[in-house]
Amino acid sequence: MSKSRSSAVFGKRKEPHTFIIARGEEIRHFTVRPWMSALAGSALAACAVGYLLATSYLVLRDDLIGATVARQARLQQAYEDRISALRAQVDRITSRQMLDQQLVESKVAELIDRQEELTARNGMILPLLEKAAGEDVLPARGPVPLDRPEIRADLPLENAFAPTAAATASAAASALSSLAAQKPAADPQRLSAADRADLLFVKINRSLHAIEALQFQKIRAVKENAYKTADAIVAALKDAGLPVDPDYGTGDVGGPLVPVGADDPFETEVEELDDALTKLDGIRQAAVRLPIANPAPGQSVTSGFGVRRDPLIGRPAFHAGIDFRASVGVPVRASGAGTVLKAGWNGGYGRMVEIDHGNGLTTRYAHLSKLKVAEGDTVAAGAVVGLSGSSGRSTGPHLHYEVRRNGKATNPVRFISAGKAIKDLL
CATH class of the missing domain: 2.70.70.10 (Glucose Permease (Domain IIA))
Known part of the structure; x- marks a missing residue:
């Protein structure tokens, strides 16, 4: 390696380093310039830095992976908790809907039972109506002060005593349709669909009660007219000294005995109406046989x-x-x-x-x-x-x-x- 030369103007000048390698008679030499040294130093520094970074990554990798896994676990747990809450909410909504459906079905079954009861009553009443029509003791139909929000009861006697199955089914179907058509209200103060359906069924039940009350009222009116007609006939015949049933009116005191647990009042009313019509029919048949008509009508x-x-x-x-x-x-x-x-x-x-x-x-x-x-x-x-x-x-x-x-x-x-x-x- 030779020494660098000096410069008179700029001072000492750096010369490139020359490396000589001798092996026997063979001599080799190469010159290393400054830029080559700088390049080699830079490469060595980069390798050192890369080595240090790689070593740091290898050392810190487990911590980074653990943190990432923990974060993913936390996110997954949050999602699972949210899903569980949504499922619980869906279950509550489903349970509420099932309860509402059961409520509606029970109300419909109750309405059907009431309708069947009214139909059965209609079967009991119609023969008496025909009999009363033959006896001409049906009262004049007038306004009845009853609350009838859904099913009208201001009908002729034959139709007022019992609604048809189609009428009751139509009323129930209307209630169900109204319930199905209603959307959940945004205002929490408003009633729920089940409550609104319950109100509809309350109105229908009130209508059925009104029809039952009208049945009782009409039956009592026909019964009272029958008794009044029979009493008037008997009184006129007695005044004329004509023979009538000697026991008529003597036992008609006290009212019917209705033991606890016996038949319902409606059946009792129907039986009393039948008894009144039977007595009236017997009195009329007896009166027709009596000589009370004018044998020469229009003659003085x-x-x-x-x-x-x-x-x-x-x-x-x-x-x-x-x-x-x-x-x-x-x-x-x-x-x-x-x-x-x-x-x-x-x-x-x-x-x-x-x-x-x-x-x-x-x-x-x-x-x-x-x-x-x-x-x-x-x-x-x-x-x-x-x-x-x-x-x-x-x-x-x-x-x-x-x-x-x-x-x-x-x-x-x-x-x-x-x-x-x-x-x-x-």
Whole structure:
């Protein structure tokens, strides 16, 4: 290695280093310039730095990996906690929906049971309605002050007693449709869907209660009308001295005995209504057989019952009946239903028809010009039994009419008056 030369101007000048390698006779040399030294030093420094960095990474890698794994674990745990909370919320919502559905189903089942009960009641009532219609004791329909929010009860009697299955099903379906169509309210103060459905079912139940109340009201009204009609008929007949059921009205006190656990009040009301209609029907049938109709409607009375001056001899005599002015050929009608005892000539009565009405009551229709019935015939009240005339002991065309009880003559006017009083009730 040679020394560098000096510069007179700039001082000492650096010369490149020359390396000589001798091996035997072979000599090699190479020159290392300054930039090459700097480059080599830089390379060595870079290698040292890289070695240090690599060593630091290897030393710190486990800590970095552990921190990353811990962070991922924390994130995963947070996600799992969130998922668990969401699942719990979904379970709560599902449980609430199931409870709401069960509530709705139970309410619908209750409505169906109520509808079936009303339908069964309708089956009990309809025969009585037909019977009441035949008895003509249905009360006049008027406004009923009942709350009917959903199902109207202001209907004719036949329709008001029981709603159809379609009506109840339609009401329940409407409630369910309303519940299904409702969306969750954003305002927490508003009622839930189940509460709104419950309100709908409360309204429908109120309507069914209104229908039941109307049923009771109508049944009681028909029953009271039947009893009032029967009482009016019996009172008029008793005033006329006509026989009626001697036990009627004497036992109708105290009200029905309804033991605890017995049939429901509705069945009791229906039984009482049936009993009232049965009694009314029996009284009407008995009244129809009584001689209370006018045998010559539209004709005036010319001679009354009792002692009078005999038209032929001019002396006082007992008149056993009443006389109606009637020209020849006027229809003579039976004053009550019964069986013909006699139909033919009977002395001073001339052509006469005698009818047995039962209970010892008979009627006679005398001075007829023509007979329309024969002995043994059964006649209805108002049936034509003959035509008026002047046969027998008579001074001119008229109808002689008698009512006899156990063979004794009775004033027919009382009977005819009673018939007029109860004509609209029969």
